[in-house]
Amino acid sequence: MITLTKVPNSLRGDLTKWCQEIQTGVYVGNVSAKIRDGLWDRIMRDIGNGQATMAYNTNNELGYTFKTTRSDRDVIDYDGIPLMMHLVVPNKAVKHGFSDAAKLHKAKVMSHKRLEVTDKLEKVLSESVVSLDIETTGLDVTKDQIIAIGAAKKNSCFYSLIKSNTIVPKKISDLTGLTSTILSDEGVDLRVALVQLKKFIGSLPIVGYNVHFDEAFLERGYKDIQEPCLSNKIVDLMPVIKKTNKFLDNYRLKTVLEDYKISNRHPHRADSDAKATLELAIQLIKKQNLNI
Template identity: 40%
Template sequence: MVVVTVTNCPPGLRGDLSKWLCEINVGVYVGNISTRVRQNLWTRICENLSSGQATMVYPAMNEQGLDFKSWNSTWQAVDYDGIKLMKHPLSCEPNANEGKNYHSTAYGHLLAKRKLANDRKEYSRLNYTVVDIETTGLDPTKDQILELSAAKVRKGVIESSYSQLIGVTCSIPANISQLTGISNEMIEANGVELKSAVEKFLTFIDDDQLLLFNASFDLNFINQACKLYDYPIIENHIIDLYKEARKTFRYLSNYKLETIAAFLGLSEQKHRGLDDCILMHNVFHQLNEKLIASKEKT
């Protein structure tokens, strides 16, 4: 559920909001919309609301289960020890020791809420979408996406998947073809336009939290493609399997996906999008089992 409040809303902006949300009171809009629509609506609000104020509250994969934004407001969103709060304009600035010696009833409620959020976070580790790409090289500003893949996981089980070869405009380097098994002939026969693939990919992942390995690499390429076609960049909650593995296994010679998989007795990395999505899911599943086992011991 998304909630938007707006003051001094111009007619044109009110029309945009009414297309997607239900106005339940003057300047109060609510509804269920996708991440892309939400981001586009917020952009329109910021561009068209010159004299009024706006606030948006929406679901997010964090401890609180929500996030919020404000525009033209003296109320500002701040991070308080991992918890998002709104800073009241009349409140005094906190001193250097504030928060360290804060033991009010409200703080007790905050700790209780944080524990509940941690329990929710454990549950959320069973529900996510795995993402993997194959590319013609390492530079997102010069190289291209060869394959775009994702697998949706619910309650720890892969439920559905998306995978598509991309019709790149260059010849695939020999070392990439050897690594991935993707040939120029395969691209000619089954590759589609990047714009179409990215659009379907964004629809598939929606606002799900995403599991990637070395997330910044894949996201740099995907967001570069999003910008190319004026699509909103990915702002989903990210779980980086590389970082998770480094925290769990502190004694491996390296932290490549193939090394971690071999250590866990899993299949080899094939450097194909959907196959590697499945492999990452299996690695993450074992990491979760080790996490649960360690908590049971304590």
């Protein structure tokens, strides 16, 4: 939670990109520690003559802590408990600007800096998410099997074929290019693939397109190998696209990628679909349609 008083309107507008203003000057949001620190840096840079206080979750006895720019307050640590100390300070004169030309120059400089900070925040977001896609022998989670798993981060990719004890249907082979022979020769046991996938993902939030299909198969897979399921935050991009692009002919991944001019060289190949989905997520982040 962030509270602002007497700050420039431009700063208030910036914060609404990441937080919701529930009352004048009071902002709430759910962001990562990196984004939180980035927002505080932006506040410190653009606050002008105003004041700001931020409260956020942390590992202490209270479960939260806070920091402030107020000159009449100071945050102190009392045996691990944060307290707000009231200070006695003399009144300070308000610092005024100079000529209109100087103010215009300052506005241009600040606008440039805001763009730089926005780019940095977008970079942090795009590097703090992983996309996911799987291929299966069919649509029925109770009887069909995973045959390929793909996941992508900004600068790395995970791809694994899975050995299957069933014959891959011809229509699936035609769609994915995977056959029972290929899986037998190049695939690994499901346990190996799922353990490696969990290591690749770590604690990052996951994005996918119609990802609940993938989530259901993975959940069953982890249960089959008697391992804990993924506990990461999972975000489905399909509802986001339906909300922001209401006039598409359809919402198949191929159509959406074409609309966003994203190349997918090998459709229905798990790693290629995952890379394309990650690029889609990054574009949505840049357009401020997606907040992870």
